[in-house]
Amino acid sequence: MNFNSLEQSHIDKFVEIVGLERFSTGDSNLELHARDQSHHPASKPEAVIWPVNSTEVSSILRYANDNLIPITGWGAGSSLEGNPIPVLRGVVLDFSRMNHILAVRESDFQADVQPGVIYKDLNTKLRHSGLFFPPDPGARATIGGMIANNASGVKTVRYGSTRANTLRLSVVLASGEILDMGSRSSKTSSGYDLINLFVGSEGTLGIVVEATVRLKGLPAEISAATANFPSVEAAGEAVFEIMRYGLDPASLELLSPECIELINNEKDLGLKVSPTLFMEFHGPLKRYLNEVMDMAEEICGSVGCQDFRPGLATKERDNILSARYELAEMIMRAHPGRSQMVIDVAVPISAYPDIIAMAKSQLQEAGIAGYIFSHAGDGNLHLVFMGKDGDEEEWRIIEQVNENMVKEALSAGGTATGEHGVGIGKRKFMEAEHGIGVELMKKFKSLLDPKGILNPGKLIP
Amino acid sequence: MNFNSLEQSHIDKFVEIVGLERFSTGDSNLELHARDQSHHPASKPEAVIWPVNSTEVSSILRYANDNLIPITGWGAGSSLEGNPIPVLRGVVLDFSRMNHILAVRESDFQADVQPGVIYKDLNTKLRHSGLFFPPDPGARATIGGMIANNASGVKTVRYGSTRANTLRLSVVLASGEILDMGSRSSKTSSGYDLINLFVGSEGTLGIVVEATVRLKGLPAEISAATANFPSVEAAGEAVFEIMRYGLDPASLELLSPECIELINNEKDLGLKVSPTLFMEFHGPLKRYLNEVMDMAEEICGSVGCQDFRPGLATKERDNILSARYELAEMIMRAHPGRSQMVIDVAVPISAYPDIIAMAKSQLQEAGIAGYIFSHAGDGNLHLVFMGKDGDEEEWRIIEQVNENMVKEALSAGGTATGEHGVGIGKRKFMEAEHGIGVELMKKFKSLLDPKGILNPGKLIP
Numbered sequence: 001m002n003f004n005s006l007e008q009s010h011i012d013k014f015v016e017i018v019g020l021e022r023f024s025t026g027d028s029n030l031e032l033h034a035r036d037q038s039h040h041p042a043s044k045p046e047a048v049i050w051p052v053n054s055t056e057v058s059s060i061l062r063y064a065n066d067n068l069i070p071i072t073g074w075g076a077g078s079s080l081e082g083n084p085i086p087v088l089r090g091v092v093l094d095f096s097r098m099n100h101i102l103a104v105r106e107s108d109f110q111a112d113v114q115p116g117v118i119y120k121d122l123n124t125k126l127r128h129s130g131l132f133f134p135p136d137p138g139a140r141a142t143i144g145g146m147i148a149n150n151a152s153g154v155k156t157v158r159y160g161s162t163r164a165n166t167l168r169l170s171v172v173l174a175s176g177e178i179l180d181m182g183s184r185s186s187k188t189s190s191g192y193d194l195i196n197l198f199v200g201s202e203g204t205l206g207i208v209v210e211a212t213v214r215l216k217g218l219p220a221e222i223s224a225a226t227a228n229f230p231s232v233e234a235a236g237e238a239v240f241e242i243m244r245y246g247l248d249p250a251s252l253e254l255l256s257p258e259c260i261e262l263i264n265n266e267k268d269l270g271l272k273v274s275p276t277l278f279m280e281f282h283g284p285l286k287r288y289l290n291e292v293m294d295m296a297e298e299i300c301g302s303v304g305c306q307d308f309r310p311g312l313a314t315k316e317r318d319n320i321l322s323a324r325y326e327l328a329e330m331i332m333r334a335h336p337g338r339s340q341m342v343i344d345v346a347v348p349i350s351a352y353p354d355i356i357a358m359a360k361s362q363l364q365e366a367g368i369a370g371y372i373f374s375h376a377g378d379g380n381l382h383l384v385f386m387g388k389d390g391d392e393e394e395w396r397i398i399e400q401v402n403e404n405m406v407k408e409a410l411s412a413g414g415t416a417t418g419e420h421g422v423g424i425g426k427r428k429f430m431e432a433e434h435g436i437g438v439e440l441m442k443k444f445k446s447l448l449d450p451k452g453i454l455n456p457g458k459l460i461p
Numbered sequence: 462m463n464f465n466s467l468e469q470s471h472i473d474k475f476v477e478i479v480g481l482e483r484f485s486t487g488d489s490n491l492e493l494h495a496r497d498q499s500h501h502p503a504s505k506p507e508a509v510i511w512p513v514n515s516t517e518v519s520s521i522l523r524y525a526n527d528n529l530i531p532i533t534g535w536g537a538g539s540s541l542e543g544n545p546i547p548v549l550r551g552v553v554l555d556f557s558r559m560n561h562i563l564a565v566r567e568s569d570f571q572a573d574v575q576p577g578v579i580y581k582d583l584n585t586k587l588r589h590s591g592l593f594f595p596p597d598p599g600a601r602a603t604i605g606g607m608i609a610n611n612a613s614g615v616k617t618v619r620y621g622s623t624r625a626n627t628l629r630l631s632v633v634l635a636s637g638e639i640l641d642m643g644s645r646s647s648k649t650s651s652g653y654d655l656i657n658l659f660v661g662s663e664g665t666l667g668i669v670v671e672a673t674v675r676l677k678g679l680p681a682e683i684s685a686a687t688a689n690f691p692s693v694e695a696a697g698e699a700v701f702e703i704m705r706y707g708l709d710p711a712s713l714e715l716l717s718p719e720c721i722e723l724i725n726n727e728k729d730l731g732l733k734v735s736p737t738l739f740m741e742f743h744g745p746l747k748r749y750l751n752e753v754m755d756m757a758e759e760i761c762g763s764v765g766c767q768d769f770r771p772g773l774a775t776k777e778r779d780n781i782l783s784a785r786y787e788l789a790e791m792i793m794r795a796h797p798g799r800s801q802m803v804i805d806v807a808v809p810i811s812a813y814p815d816i817i818a819m820a821k822s823q824l825q826e827a828g829i830a831g832y833i834f835s836h837a838g839d840g841n842l843h844l845v846f847m848g849k850d851g852d853e854e855e856w857r858i859i860e861q862v863n864e865n866m867v868k869e870a871l872s873a874g875g876t877a878t879g880e881h882g883v884g885i886g887k888r889k890f891m892e893a894e895h896g897i898g899v900e901l902m903k904k905f906k907s908l909l910d911p912k913g914i915l916n917p918g919k920l921i922p
Contacts, residue, residue, distance in 0.1 A: 107704075108809040150649075164625070179898055184875065187622050188879060189613075189622075190891070191898075193657045194901060348647070350569050414645065415649035415650075417651045434642075437655055444653055
């Protein structure tokens with residue numbers, strides 16, 4: 001598809017739609033929308049627009065569609081697969097001014113939000129009500145970005161991904177049409193499910209301008225523990241057994257010794273440097289959680305756990321969790337002049353011990369700075385490499401490890417991307433994962449965005 | 462679309478594909494596939510085929526597509542909206558011989574099944590493993606039929622609908638292509654979500670030939686109670702409060718006095734004849750469930766509950782649940798010469814007290830034999846009318862009540878069908894519920910089934 005570069009007439013039209021203050025071609029603004037948190041090369045858009053309502057988004061898309069101008073939605077830029085990098089330039093729509101919580105219906109366990117709402121801000125606002133929006137990717141992600149990527153995180157093992165917590169969407173199509181999908185009813189069997197096609201579509205089928213999300217009750221009681229193991233393989237076995245016994249953890253995170261060292265250096269938490277599981281259980285009664293914790297300890301012990309520390313105080317627990325959230329940034333800070341590549345495979349839980357063992361051996365063979373951590377309870381493994389910028393040989397090796405890991409995950413019935421999305425880096429695996437399903441995806445793309453203006457160069461191989 | 466009637470050359474080809482034994486044009490077989498459990502008029506297919514594998518299904522669909530022969534999938538015929546009635550005749554594919562449980566992977570909480578597996582049979586087989594497939598529509602439904610309708614039931618309030626419990630599908634498209642979708646990984650962000658487009662599509666986009674479903678652990682403890690109220694409105698208030706307080710019932714069913722009378726007559730359970738809530742709580746510890754039950758009793762008391770009976774023994778509980786399952790059949794037996802129309806709206810839980818009040822007043826105004834029962838915890842209400850066969854005036858009134866209820870549900874942000882699907886009867890409400898979304902649904906239909914051979918006359922208005 002041949003897109004048009006931005007001309008003065010285009011600029012005049014966009015300014016007419018949103019006004020001068022919310023349109024920019026200034027280089028600092030273009031720079032701020034040229035890269036996400038991944039290693040993928042930056043690419044500056046030609047302009048940035050900050051829409052404030054769906055009518056503006058509709059007018060912008062209709063015009064861009066008529067004039068073959070690429071449109072890429074932008075939440076917080078915290079993605080890890082180049083998902084919002086405007087590789088074919090055009091206009092970035094930054095949703096930071098559409099950040100209003102429109103309604104909280106506590107009794108329905110629902111909230112209506114604009115796409116630019118930071119999910120942590122929603123949860124702060126909800127705290128007094130005893131409710132929360134559970135998908136928890138860690139970064140200061142926007143809910144619009146989370147929907148685009150079907151984001152998940154440390155609490156997904158119990159509370160589900162963004163998909164499972166999205167009830168209703170209002171989406172602007174490439175044509176400018178506004179489409180409302182879904183229902184406020186907690187269940188429906190009314191016609192084709194459109195909403196799930198847009199969740200996880202990375203802004204390539206339409207632009208989300210409003211969402212109704214599910215809320216959950218904050219747990220009455222939380223118990224947390226750390227467990228140290230002699231090897232990541234042993235920790236992987238413990239993960240499998242904890243899930244197999246149905247202990248229903250609210251978090252079950254694995255951290256390699258290298259991650260623990262970084263956390264100790266930055267946070268002075270004095271954690272024991274060995275493969276570590278962090279686990280959290282939520283429930284209505286402390287004594288019930290104590291029994292669950294006893295079972296977890298027994299399971300961990302049976303596969304060689306050396307040190308099981310239950311009953312973490314709230315502060316310790318929060319410190320570990322916030323360190324886990326900041327881990328990606330810590331890793332980047334520890335390796336100046338290098339960029340991160342996050343491998344993001346996920347497998348059925350029975351395949352988890354094997355994939356974690358493979359990750360460790362691949363890391364050792366590669367001989368490049370790398371870190372293993374994992375939303376272990378979901379079978380979702382991250383292997384983070386810090387590749388030297390410009391060192392082609394290092395990046396070749398890293399890419400080879402990525403391919404090896406994805407191939408292994410797919411052969412175990414898993415997925416090339418558990419939560420970061422396809423973006424730029426995973427496009428090449430789409431055919432191996434989906435077979436002729438990719439052809440169907442291409443048809444859906446052509447149907448909804450025939451000129452291909454929405455986030456071009458992403459997701460579809 | 463003009464379809465072809467079945468000619469000898471078609472018959473020869475189908476017999477070539479499946480053999481003589483699994484092809485029939487015999488009238489008794491056509492009769493058996495002419496109606497479901499709804500009031501919608503019977504329509505006999507021209508032939509019935511019992512495929513045994515996906516290759517046969519693929520060959521049948523490819524040939525039918527080339528020769529413009531309608532194809533309608535058939536599970537158990539237990540649907541309630543005419544969903545599998547072959548209104549444009551053609552061939553019915555009966556999946557009763559594709560009823561194998563292909564694999565149970567206990568440690569992954571997953572099972573692979575063919576579409577003709579009766580979900581109750583799967584649960585019987587799973588019992589020793591401590592696992593179960595939770596969607597629970599009550600009838601002897603097949604899993605293929607449940608996927609087609611996104612079925613749900615008495616345990617959906619806690620464990621989700623069929624959609625939430627389907628991980629992977631293998632589907633034969635109208636072209637004969639076989640498409641594998643989804644992942645065995647418990648989460649994925651890899652490309653467009655195709656699987657949810659097929660779940661709930663009522664066999665109009667493709668025919669499911671294999672599925673991987675999620676399993677859950679059987680609860681260690683179950684507590685159940687009945688609560689009697691002076692009015693269905695008061696019972697509706699109790700439902701709202703139980704959900705609002707987050708008591709997380711595993712079942713929360715409402716039965717009107719008329720239903721209780723029927724159950725007493727047929728089952729001799731001696732239940733008190735008044736609006737009744739049946740509730741079940743699942744959990745790991747009895748003493749926790751006791752506390753939950755105390756809260757439920759307090760809530761019910763605060764809105765006028767006259768008789769709260771906690772601690773139902775297993776046998777009492779099973780009796781009530783199985784009576785609930787058989788209720789639709791009891792209603793039919795009680796009204797010979799009449800057919801049932803089941804209204805199936807669902808609303809956000811805050812709108813539940815109002816919709817239940819409306820159902821009661823509509824029922825009184827109509828003056829026709831009718832029953833209110835409800836998957837109350839989901840905000841899903843059934844109002845069952847038994848209309849006299851051939852009495853046009855009665856059916857006009859019933860249809861008017863249906864329209865009134867749907868209109869009210871939609872204006873409350875709910876849905877025209879909580880679990881029975883669109884089928885024949887709900888097509889006329891699709892535009893009111895989905896707006897321009899219906900145009901998109903039509904486009905998906907054209908894309909996947911351009912000749913419209915798959916279950917024609919259903920779902921799409």
